[in-house]
Amino acid sequence: MDIRKTGLIALIAAVPLIAVLPLPDFWITQLNYIGLYSLTSLGLVLLTGIGGLTSFGQAAFVGIGAYTTAWFTLNLGYSPWVTLFIGLAFTAISALVVGVITLRMSGHYLPLATIAWGLSLYYTMGNLDALGKYDGLLGIKSLSIAGFDIGQGRAFFVLTWAILLMLAFALLHLLDSRAGRAIRAMKGGSQMAEAMGISTFRYKVTIFVLAALFASVAGWLLAHFQRTVNPSAFGLKMGIEYLFMAVLGGVGHVWGAIAGAGLIKLLDDQLQVLLPKLIGTSGSYEVIVFGIAMVLVLKYLPDGLWSLVERKLPRKQRKVDWANAAALPERSKPAAGEVVLDVQAIRKQFGGLTAVNDISFQIQAGQIVGLIGPNGAGKSTTFNLITGVLGMTSGQVVFRGQAVGGKPSREISRLGMARTFQHVKMIADMTVLENVALGAHTRGSKGVLPAMLRTNRAEEQRLFREAQRQLERIGMGAYLHEQAGNLAMGPQRLMEIARALCADPALLLLDEPAAGLRHKEKQALADVLRQLQREGVSILLVEHDMDLVMQVCDHLVVMEFGTLLTQGTPAHVQQDPKVRAAYLGTEH
Numbered sequence: 001m002d003i004r005k006t007g008l009i010a011l012i013a014a015v016p017l018i019a020v021l022p023l024p025d026f027w028i029t030q031l032n033y034i035g036l037y038s039l040t041s042l043g044l045v046l047l048t049g050i051g052g053l054t055s056f057g058q059a060a061f062v063g064i065g066a067y068t069t070a071w072f073t074l075n076l077g078y079s080p081w082v083t084l085f086i087g088l089a090f091t092a093i094s095a096l097v098v099g100v101i102t103l104r105m106s107g108h109y110l111p112l113a114t115i116a117w118g119l120s121l122y123y124t125m126g127n128l129d130a131l132g133k134y135d136g137l138l139g140i141k142s143l144s145i146a147g148f149d150i151g152q153g154r155a156f157f158v159l160t161w162a163i164l165l166m167l168a169f170a171l172l173h174l175l176d177s178r179a180g181r182a183i184r185a186m187k188g189g190s191q192m193a194e195a196m197g198i199s200t201f202r203y204k205v206t207i208f209v210l211a212a213l214f215a216s217v218a219g220w221l222l223a224h225f226q227r228t229v230n231p232s233a234f235g236l237k238m239g240i241e242y243l244f245m246a247v248l249g250g251v252g253h254v255w256g257a258i259a260g261a262g263l264i265k266l267l268d269d270q271l272q273v274l275l276p277k278l279i280g281t282s283g284s285y286e287v288i289v290f291g292i293a294m295v296l297v298l299k300y301l302p303d304g305l306w307s308l309v310e311r312k313l314p315r316k317q318r319k320v321d322w323a324n325a326a327a328l329p330e331r332s333k334p335a336a337g338e339v340v341l342d343v344q345a346i347r348k349q350f351g352g353l354t355a356v357n358d359i360s361f362q363i364q365a366g367q368i369v370g371l372i373g374p375n376g377a378g379k380s381t382t383f384n385l386i387t388g389v390l391g392m393t394s395g396q397v398v399f400r401g402q403a404v405g406g407k408p409s410r411e412i413s414r415l416g417m418a419r420t421f422q423h424v425k426m427i428a429d430m431t432v433l434e435n436v437a438l439g440a441h442t443r444g445s446k447g448v449l450p451a452m453l454r455t456n457r458a459e460e461q462r463l464f465r466e467a468q469r470q471l472e473r474i475g476m477g478a479y480l481h482e483q484a485g486n487l488a489m490g491p492q493r494l495m496e497i498a499r500a501l502c503a504d505p506a507l508l509l510l511d512e513p514a515a516g517l518r519h520k521e522k523q524a525l526a527d528v529l530r531q532l533q534r535e536g537v538s539i540l541l542v543e544h545d546m547d548l549v550m551q552v553c554d555h556l557v558v559m560e561f562g563t564l565l566t567q568g569t570p571a572h573v574q575q576d577p578k579v580r581a582a583y584l585g586t587e588h
C-alpha cells in the first residue's frame with residue numbers, strides 16, 4: 001500500500017480513535033476549533049490556492065451561517081438541522097450577489113472588494129438590534145440527535161471532523177475532474193481557459209459560492225458549539241487569519257488547509273501565554289510573530305508548509321481504466337472544398353496604430369494556410385481577431401458560414417475553432433493527459449456537484465480516452481502520465497496541439513508551433529501537420545520558420561506593416577520580389 005493511502009486511512013481512523021482515547025478535554029476542544037477553522041480554510045484552498053482569487057471576506061460568510069442559525073433557533077424555535085440549510089441558502093444568495101458584482105474585477109480590486117464586504121457585514125451585525133448589536137446573541141442550544149447531545153466535547157469532535165473529512169474528499173474529487181481542471185486552468189489568467197470554451201466567470205462565481213458554503217457550515221457548527229455569537233468572530237481580523245491559515249499550510253493543497261489551521265491555532269494559544277511572559281507585559285504579540293512568519297513563508301516557501309510534505313510523497317500514477325469507454329460524440333466535419341474560414345477585410349487599430357489593415361483570405365477544408373511576415377507585421381493580432389481574443393475595429397470573420405466577429409473566444413471555440421499559443425499555456429503541475437483532457441471540456445457536461453459526489457466517472461473515462469487517443473495521434477502516447485511542467489519545449493508544443501485536437505475542431509490555429517524547437521523536433525512537427533492534413537483537418541499556421549512553412553503549407557498569406565503584401569502558393573510567394581524585399585528589408 002502506498003504511503004498516501006496509509007496516511008489517509010490513518011487520518012480517517014484517527015477520528016473515532018481520538019474520540020475514545022482518554023485525551024484531556026483541553027485537547028479535544030483544541031481539535032474542535034482546528035476542525036472548524038479548517039472548514040473555512042478548505043474553502044480558501046479552492047478559491048485562492050486553486051482558483052487564484054484572494055478573499056479576505058470569508059469570516060463574513062462564517063458569520064452568515066452562525067447568525068442565521070442563532071436567530072432562527074432562538075426566535076422561531078427552529079431545529080438547527082433546518083437552520084443549517086437556511087444558513088446555506090442565505091450564504092449562497094449573498095455569495096452569488098457579491099460574486100457576480102466583484103468577480104469581474106481583476107488584480108487588486110477583488111481583494112479590496114472582499115475587504116469592503118467583510119467590513120460592511122461586520123458593522124451590520126454589530127449595529128442590528130435584532131442581532132444583539134456588538135453583544136451578539138446568547139443562549140443558543142447545543143446540537144443534538146434524538147435527545148443525545150452531540151454539540152460539545154468528543155461527540156462534537158466526531159461530527160466536525162467527519163464533515164471536514166467528507167468535504168476534503170469531495171474537494172479532492174472535484175479537483176480531479178472536468179470542472180476541477182477548468183478551475184485549475186484559470187489560475188494563470190483566463191485566456192487559455194476561455195480558448196478551451198470554458199466560461200471562467202461562471203467557474204469563478206461557482207468557487208466563490210462553494211467556498212462561502214464551506215465557511216457557512218463552519219459558522220453553523222461554531223454557533224452551536226460556543227452557544228453564543230457576536231461580531232468579533234466574523235470581522236476582518238478573522239478574515240485575514242483564515243487567509244493566513246490557508247497560505248501558511250499550503251494554499252494549493254487540500255491537506256494544507258488543515259495543517260495551516262492546526263498550526264495557527266496551536267501556535268496562537270502557546271504564543272499568547274509565552275510571549276507576555278518573555279516580554280514582561282501583556283499584549284497581542286502573537287500577531288507580530290504571525291506577521292513575520294507569514295512574510296518568511298511567502299518569501300521562502302510560497303506553496304506553504306504542506307509542499308514540504310508533498311515533495312516527499314510518491315506521485316501516484318493514474319490507473320488507466322478507460323480502454324472500453326465510449327467515444328465522445330464528434331461534430332460534423334466540413335466537406336472537401338468547403339470554405340471553413342472566410343476572413344473579410346478585418347482591421348484592428350490600437351490608438352493611432354493600424355496593426356491589421358483590411359486583411360482578407362480564406363481557408364478551405366483540408367488546407368494548411370500559412371500566415372507569414374516579418375516581426376510586428378500583425379500576424380498575432382490577426383490570429384487574435386479570428387479567435388475572438390481581441391475585438392476588431394471593422395470587418396467580419398465567417399466560420400463555417402456563421403459570422404463570429406464580436407463573439408467571445410469561448411463561443412468561437414465551441415463552434416469548432418481550436419488554437420495553440422505563441423507561449424505555451426498549460427497547467428504545469430498536471431499530467432500531460434490531464435492537460436490534454438482540458439481541450440475536450442466542451443464535449444463533456446458534468447459540473448461541480450457530480451464531481452464532488454464522484455458520479456462523473458463514466459464521463460471522465462470518455463474524456464481521458466479521447467485525450468489518450470489525441471496524444472497517440474501525434475506520437476506522444478509515451479508521455480501520458482508525465483508532469484507537463486517537466487516536458488521540453490518540443491513535447492510541450494505537441495501537447496498543446498493534442499489539447500486543441502481534443503476539442504474535435506474543424507479548424508486548428510497554431511501560433512508559432514516551431515518556435516524554440518530543435519531541427520529534429522521541427523521535422524517531427526512537419527510530419528504531424530501533414531498527417532493531420534491527410535486526416536482532413538484544416539490548419540492556419542502563424543510561423544517564422546520558412547523551411548517548415550514552405551514544406552507543409554498549401555497557401556500562404558503574407559503580411560507587412562499590418563497590410564496584405566500578397567497571397568498564393570508557396571512557390572508563387574517565394575518568387576514574389578515584394579516578399580523577398582520585406583524579408584531582406586530592402587525597398588520595394
Ligand SMILES: Nc1ncnc2c1ncn2[C@@H]1O[C@H](COP(=O)(O)OP(=O)(O)OP(=O)(O)O)[C@@H](O)[C@H]1O
Nearest residue numbers: 350353354355373374375376377378379380381382
Ligand atoms: N495590445 C496592443 N496595443 C498596442 N499595440 C499593439 C498591441 N498588440 C500588438 N500591437 C502592435 O501591433 C503591431 C503588430 O503586432 P503583432 O504582434 O500582431 O505582430 P506579429 O506579426 O505577430 O509579430 P511577431 O512575429 O513578432 O509576433 C506591432 O506594431 C505591435 O507593437
